[in-house]
Amino acid sequence: MKDKSARAETEAPGIKKAGRHVSQNEGLIFEKSVTGKRGIEFPPLDVPALDPATALGAEFARGGVEGFPEVSEIEVIRHFTRLSTWNYAIDLGMYPLGSCTMKYNPRVNEFVARLEGLATEHPLQPDKVSQGCLRILHDLQKCLLEITGMDAASLEPVAGAQGELTGLLLIRAYLESKGNARRKILIPDSAHGTNPASVIIAGYEVENIKSNARGQIDIENFRQFVTEDVAALMITNPSTIGVYEENIAEIAEILHSRGALLYMDGANMNALAGITRPGDFGVDVMHLNLHKTFSTPHGGGGPGAGPVMVKKILEPFLPVPVVTEKNGEFALDFNRPKSIGRVRAYCGNFGVLLRALAYTLAYGPGIRQATEDAVLNANYIRKHLEDVYDLPYNLPSMHEVVFSDARQKRHGVNTMDIAKRLIDYGFHPYTTAFPLIVSGALMIEPTESESKEECDLFIEAMRSIAAEAETNPELVKTAPHATRVGRLDEVAAARKPILRWKPRQHLDSTPHKVTATAVPTA
Amino acid sequence: MKDKSARAETEAPGIKKAGRHVSQNEGLIFEKSVTGKRGIEFPPLDVPALDPATALGAEFARGGVEGFPEVSEIEVIRHFTRLSTWNYAIDLGMYPLGSCTMKYNPRVNEFVARLEGLATEHPLQPDKVSQGCLRILHDLQKCLLEITGMDAASLEPVAGAQGELTGLLLIRAYLESKGNARRKILIPDSAHGTNPASVIIAGYEVENIKSNARGQIDIENFRQFVTEDVAALMITNPSTIGVYEENIAEIAEILHSRGALLYMDGANMNALAGITRPGDFGVDVMHLNLHKTFSTPHGGGGPGAGPVMVKKILEPFLPVPVVTEKNGEFALDFNRPKSIGRVRAYCGNFGVLLRALAYTLAYGPGIRQATEDAVLNANYIRKHLEDVYDLPYNLPSMHEVVFSDARQKRHGVNTMDIAKRLIDYGFHPYTTAFPLIVSGALMIEPTESESKEECDLFIEAMRSIAAEAETNPELVKTAPHATRVGRLDEVAAARKPILRWKPRQHLDSTPHKVTATAVPTA
Amino acid sequence: MRYLPKSQSERQEMLDAVGAKSIEALFETIPAKYRLREALKLPGPLSEMEIIDYFKARAEETSRGYTSFLGAGVYQHVRSVVTDALVQRGEFLTSYTPYQAEISQGTLQAIFEFQTLMAQLTGQEVANASMYDGSTALTESVLMAERLTQRHRVLVARTVHPEYRQVLATYAKHLGIEVEEFGFTASGQIDLASIRADALAESAAVVVQSPNFFGVLEALGPVAEAAHAQGALLINCITEPLSLGVVRPPEAADIVALEAQSFGVPSSYGGPYVGVIATRDKFVRQMPGRLAGETTDAAGRRGFCLTLATREQHIRREKATSNICTNEALYALVVTIHLCLLGKEGLRELAAQNLAKARFAQEAMKAIPGVTLPFSGKIFNEFVVEFPRPMKHINERLLAEKIIGPLALDRYYPEQNNRGLLCVTEVTPRAEIERLAAAIRKIVAA
Amino acid sequence: MRYLPKSQSERQEMLDAVGAKSIEALFETIPAKYRLREALKLPGPLSEMEIIDYFKARAEETSRGYTSFLGAGVYQHVRSVVTDALVQRGEFLTSYTPYQAEISQGTLQAIFEFQTLMAQLTGQEVANASMYDGSTALTESVLMAERLTQRHRVLVARTVHPEYRQVLATYAKHLGIEVEEFGFTASGQIDLASIRADALAESAAVVVQSPNFFGVLEALGPVAEAAHAQGALLINCITEPLSLGVVRPPEAADIVALEAQSFGVPSSYGGPYVGVIATRDKFVRQMPGRLAGETTDAAGRRGFCLTLATREQHIRREKATSNICTNEALYALVVTIHLCLLGKEGLRELAAQNLAKARFAQEAMKAIPGVTLPFSGKIFNEFVVEFPRPMKHINERLLAEKIIGPLALDRYYPEQNNRGLLCVTEVTPRAEIERLAAAIRKIVAA
C-alpha cells in the first residue's frame, strides 16, 4: 500500500490539525508570457486617435516595455489563484504572531470599503462633495479618543512607524515651543525596531534603558536617566513580552516633573481596549496600529494605519490636514500655523480607517469583551505550556505570552526550529524575531479570534513538538516537512541577491521550466 | 535528509505540474458547535415583539431545531475556506471532463449577476418595473436564436435535462395537434443518460438504435426504424464520442418525410457555435446547456439553464411564460392557449441566463474563435496520445476525443485507474462514465480555455501514466497518492448509507475528533 | 480575445502539429453547404467595462427605490456578505459535480452538511443534495409517491402554490397521473372533510403546503392520519422554510418538498433557487436527486462520496427515479453557509421577528376602514387582505407611490378578485408598513 | 458577539483552567484606579446590516453623479473585477508579512513579480516591495541619496507635487537636510539654468518629476548630466506611471520614486496607495523597504524569501535605512495583477488612449474664447488651463453643474490664481469633456 506509507510520512500520528494535499505548481508570470496574448480589452476610443510616436517625438516616445508579460485573463486567474494556495492565512487557522495581533478580518469591512461613493472619491475634491468621507473620519476619531482617553487625534499616519515619527515630531515641536527640543529619547531594550529607527528621523538620539529582572522598568534607576536632555520616554505598554508596566503612572509623573513627555507605542492596545485608557494613566502621545487592534487586513505586509492620539498641549502641532466639524459640516483644516506639517500626501489611508470604524461599530462598548477573550486565550495557552517551555519572565501575561527555547536548546533545537515544525502541525509560527531581552524567544499572541478548540490544538502541537525535541531533534531541526518547499537558503539569497526576473536567466524557458518550483534546478 | 525523501515519494520525477503542500483538516460543522455561540446578529426589532409560543399555540409552536450548529462568524469563514481547499477547480487547472465543457467562468459575469436592481428583483413584480430583467432575457433569446438558426425559444428550463423534457413535450403537443402523438423516441446508444430518462417522463417509449462501426447512425437501417410509431429522433451532435453526425441533414429529411421530428441535444454546441447552425441542417427542436457552452459556473453540480430553441411549427406550444417585445416594451406572455403549460415556477434561472448573455456579449461574432480553439485543442491532444491510447472510433474529432483503456487493460489498469493517477499529476480526471458504446472510455474535452502549455503538460502526464501502466501498474491502480484522502470505499457507502450527521454517531466528539478526516478512525 | 489563452502563432504551431492545413480542415466533416460563410449577427465583442455598463443600465430599469410587499414563494431576507465571499471562492464556484471524491471533498462534505441541516429543519430522516426548485421538488415528490405506492392518482390542495400545481400538471399529464384538487375553508386551511375516503384509497398521496399559499399554517396531523388510514402518503410542500424556526416541523409528512430560497439566496427575478426533498429512511431508494454519504478510504480516513447512484439517470437511464442531473449545488452551498451563520439561535430569532412584523402589518391593515383579513388561520409572515376595490385599482395607485403592493390573488384564483397576498419580513421597515397602510387608506377612501 | 468564537461556559472553563477566580483577576496588574468602571461611550454594537446601512448612507453624501476632472497625483483608470476577485482571496488578504517563507510562497513570488514589473516599467535595475505612497517614497529617496553621497543638501524642482515636497520638508527638517527649490520656464519644465553648479556640487541629489505636477514631461538627460557632473544624483518622481506605457522610462535617473495608484488601485479618498523606489543595483544596499529574492531549498527547488534584511529596522534598529515596517503589500499585489492583465499591449493601448483624450481636451479648452494653455511643454493626460476668471469663480459654477472642475493651482502656487490643472483619462467620456467645455464657455462669457 504505497499510498498509506506515503501519507504516514507526513501525517505523523501526533499531527491532527493538518494533512497534505496535491498542490499546483506555477512558474513566474514572465515564464508564461507569449507574444500576442491579451488579458484585457478596452472600450473603443471615442476621440480621434493619436500616434504616441508622433505626438511625443523621438525625445519622449517609448517603444514598449521590455519583457512585460502577455497572458490571457484565465491565465491571470489561475496564476494568482495557484500562488494564493501556497500561503497560510487567518482565514485558514490560528496565526499566533506575537506583537502582530493577527485577528479575524471581518468580511463586511471589505464590502463597505468597496462601496461606490467611498472607494471612488478623490482626495482633492471639494469638502462639499466629501461630507460622507469626512464624517467617517470624524466618527472614527471620536471612537479612538474615547477608547484611548486622549484629547485630539491625527489620522494621517499610514503605519505604526509613521505614527511613531509623527508623535516624536509633535513632542519635538512642543518642546521647541517651550524653548528647548532636548536631545534624547529613552527606549527600553524590549522595544520594537521601529521605535529607535523613528527616533533618528525625528532628529533625536536613542538612549536604551535596560529592563530589570522582571522585564519592567526599574523605577529607581529610571529617575537617574531622566535628565534635562531627555525629551521623552517611548514605551510599549503592555511591553513586547506581554506584561503591563506596573509603574507607568509613576513613570509619567517622573517625566512630567522634569519637563519630559511620555510616548506610548499602542501596538499592543488589544490588551487594554475597554479595560484601561492610556490618557488616564499619564500618556501624552501615542499611536495605534489599526491593522492590529482594529482588525484591518494585513494583506501580506500592509497596508496599515497608525493614527496618533495626543493630549491638549500637543494638539496645536498636529500634522495637516485635520478633520473638523462645525454644526454638522465637516471639513479638512489646513490652516494650522503651529503644525509640524505634512507626513503624507492627501488625507491618510482612508480605506483602512474606514474598515477600523466598521470594526469599532460592530463591537461598540463590547470591545471590552474582545480584550478579555484575547487575554484569556494568552493565559490559557501559557498555563498549558509553562511546564514544557521556559518562561523567562513570569509576571502575569496580558494579550501574549513569551517563552524562551532554553530547554529545547539543550537538544540543539532552537525557537526557529520549533516555529518551522509548527507548520507541519498546521499552524503559522509565533514571532521569533524579538524582543531582544529574551534570547530565543517564542512570542505567542493568539488574539480573541481563536476558539478554545483551536487553542487546544495549538497547545497539543506545542507539547508534541517539545517531546519531539527530546526524542527526535533532527525531525524538528529539518522541519517543515509538509510544505511544497523546504527551508530556504536565506544566506545564499542575501549573498548574491536575485531581486528580479531577467530573460537571460531563464532562456531555456519551456513548459517544463514553468514548474521549476517543483523540479530540482540542480 | 528526511524531508527530501518525504517529498520524493509524492513528487515522482515525472510529475511536473503539481506537488504536495500542508492542508488543513476540518470536522463537520456540527462537531464544532458549542451552545451559545452566534454567527450573525440582527438589527433590533422595530415593532412590538411577539412570543412565538403564545402566538402560534401548542399546535404549531416549535422549541428549537435539534442539533442545529452554533458557531461564530470566523469559524464559518474558516470551515468553508478549509473545505474549499480540498476541491479541484477550473480556476486551478485543466478540467477535461468530456461532455461537460468545463471552460473558464468569466469573473465579470459574477459581478453583473450581483448588481442591485438585478439580483434583487422579485419574479412576480409588475412588468413595468421589470423592464431591465425582461430586456436581458429578450436580448439573450435573440443571441441564442442567431447562434442556433432556430425561430423561437423558451428560457424556462433550468437544466439540460429539463430542456430535453420540454422539447419532447413540445414534439408531443405538436403531433397531438396533428392527431397522433405517436409512441416512440429513437435514441442512439451513445446518448447521455438524461435523454432516455426524459423520454419516459414525456410519456414516450425509448427505442435505442445502435451506432455503426464508425460510431455513427447507419443511414440505411435507420430508414427501417422510422415507422409511423416514431415521434422523433433524439440525437446528440456532435455525438458523445465527439464526432459530427455526417448524415444529420439526410436523417432530418427521412424523419420529416415520415411526419417525425428531429430533436438535437445541444450539450456539445461548443463544437459548432459560429461554424454551423442546427436550424440550418434540419433540427426541429433542441436545447442548449448554458452551464457548458455559455460558461456559467458549475458550482459543484449546478445551477444550470437548458433553454429550448424550436422551429416555427412548435412555437405555439412553448411553455409559459414567454418573453415578448412590442415597440420597446417587454412583457411576460402567459396567454398562450396551446402551451404545454409550465415546467417550472416563475421565469427560469434568470441569474444563469444573465451570465450567459454576458458571455455572449464578450465574444460577439468572435464566438467562432472559441469554437475553433476548442476543436484545435481536442485534436492536438488526440494527435499526441493516439499512439499510446486506443482510439475506438477514428473519425475526425470535434471538441473532444474519446479513447479506450484497451491497451492498459492488458496490464490490469483501467480507465478509472488512469483517471485517479491523473490527480497525482495535478489534473482533474476526464469523464469515464459513458458513452456506453465505448468500454473503458477516456472522454477528454479540453475546451478553448486551455493554453498550449496546459495541453502539453496534460499530454505529458497521460503519456507518463501510460508508461507507468506498463512498468508499475500497481502505482496506477492504487492512485491517487498525493491527495489528503485515498480512494474511498464507495461500495460500503452504498451498502449501509450514512446520509447525515447524527449526534449519537459522534458522541465522543472532542477537539481531536474534529480532525477525523486525517486520523484513522479504525 | 482576453478569454482565449492562445496567440496566433501558437494556433499555427498546433495546427501544424495536428497536420491540418488550416483550421477549416478540422471542420470538414460538416458538409460545406451547412458551414457558415458570414459571421453571426451578434452584438459585441464588448470589453469588461462595456459589459458592466450594459448591465448597470438594465439594473436602472427595474424596481430600485420601490418597496415590495411580495412573497408568494420568493422572500426577501437578510443575507450576509460572508456567504457571498465564501461561495465566490473559485474552488467552490468553478468545480464540477463531485464524482471524483478525492479532489472534491470540500463540495462533498458541504453537501453532507446540507443534507443534515435540511433533515434537522424538516424533522425528516434524510434529505437530498438539491432539486431545481420547490415546484419541481414537489412534482418529483408526487412521482416518488407514485413509485412507492404504485397508485396513479394524487389529491392536491388548492392552497398549494398555484404555479407549483401548474408544473405538477405538466409533468403528470403524460405519466398517466390523475391530479385531483380539493378546497379550503374559511380559515384558509384545507377542507379535509371534502376529501372522500374512496378517493384517498386510490391515491398515492395527499399534497398540502404549510404555511400554505395564503400564508396560513396547515394542521398536518389529521390529514396525515386520514391519508395513512387509506394507504396514501402525505406530501408537505414548504415555500417559506424560515417558518420552521418557530413552527413545528412536518414530521407527520412522509415526503417534504421544500424551496430553500429564503436562506440567503437572492430573489434574482426567479432563479436560481434551491429545491429539496426530505423523507423517511425507508423511502430513500425511491428518492430522486444526488446524495452524499460518509465512508472511509483504505487507510480508514473519513471521507464523503456521492452514493446510491443506481437511482440516477447516468446509471439507470430510462429506469431512473428522475431525469435530473445538474442540480442547484452552488445555492445549496449558499443555504448551508447561511444556516451555519444563523445557527440555532439566529434562526429562531429571525423567524420570531418575521412573526412579529406580520402581526404588526395585520393590525395595520385591519385598522383601515373597509379592509378585512378574510382568513382566520394562523400565519407566519404573509397573509391575505381583502379590499373594497379590485386589486388592479389598488396596486396601480400603490405603484405610483413606489410601492409594489400585495400580489393580486385573482391571477390564480379568479373568484378572489378583491384579495391580495401581503408579505412582510425582517427587512421590511416598520415605517414602510405604515406608509403602505396610509397609502391604502387614501386609495380606498378616495 | 458574532466575531468571538466563545460561549460563556467555555470562558468559565478556560478561566478555571487558568486558575483565575474571574476575568478581572487577569487584569490585576493594572492599578485599580486606572481600570474603567463604566462601559466606553461608543456607538454600537451594530449588526452587519446596520454597518452596511451606515456606510451606504455615507456613500450618498459624496460625489456620486458628478464628473471629475481631477488628477494631480491620483488618477481614475479602468479597474478589472478580476483583480478584486483575486485580492479578496483570504490567502492573500489575511496573511501577514511573509517572514515564514515555506508557507508564504504565494505572497513572496507575487512580490518578486512586482519588483520585476516595476524595474521593467521604470527602466531601472531593481525595485523594492513597496513604500507607503509616492510622497514618502520620494522623501525616502532623498534620505537614500544623502546616505549614498554623504551630502546634506537637495535641490527640488517646484514642478514636483507640492504635497510631496511638504512631506519631504517635514522629514528633512530634523535630519539637517537642506532643501532648496528651483523654478520652471514658460514650457512648464524645470529651469535648469537656474541651478548653480556650486549648489549642485554640494547636493546629494536633484529632484524632478515627469510628467511633472503641471502634467508636462521633463527632459531628464540634461539634468542628469549636470547633476552627475557635480557628483549629485538624479531622483525622478512619477505620480502617473501609466505614462510609461508610451513615454521613455527615466533610465537617466539614479533613483525613481513612483506612485503606482494608477494601476488598479481605487482613489479611495487618499489611500491606501502604493509607493515604490527603483534604482541601480549598486545602490540596493542603501535602498529602504522590503525585498524578495530568489533562492532554493535543500532539495534545490526554486523558492523566494525576504532578503537583505540587514537594511531594515527589525535588524538594525536605529541604524536602519528607514523606519518602515508595514508597507502596502496588498496594493502592490493589486498593481501586479492589474499589470499582468494589461500586459505589454494593453499598457501601451491604454496609455495611447489617455494621450488622445488629453489632446482632445486641450483642443476643446483652446477653442474657448479667453481660455489659454499657459505651458508649451508636451503632456500626457493632464495640463494647466488659464481662465479669464479666478478658479474659485469657475469651479463653484461647475460644481453646480455636477462637474468637479480643474484643480485650482493657487492652492499650492498663490501666484497662479487663474489657473487650473485639468486631467482626463480613458474613463472620461468625450461627451463629458464636451459638457465641461460648454459649461466653461458659458461661465467665462457670463
Ligand SMILES: Cc1ncc(COP(=O)(O)O)c(C=O)c1O
Ligand atoms: C510593538 C510594535 N511597535 C511598532 C510596530 C510598527 O508598526 P508598523 O509595522 O505598522 O509600522 C509594530 C508592528 O510591527 C509593533 O509590533
Ligand SMILES: Cc1ncc(COP(=O)(O)O)c(C=O)c1O
Ligand atoms: C450530452 C448531454 N446531454 C444532456 C446533459 C444533461 O444536462 P443537465 O446536466 O444540465 O441536465 C448533459 C450534461 O450532463 C450532457 O453531457
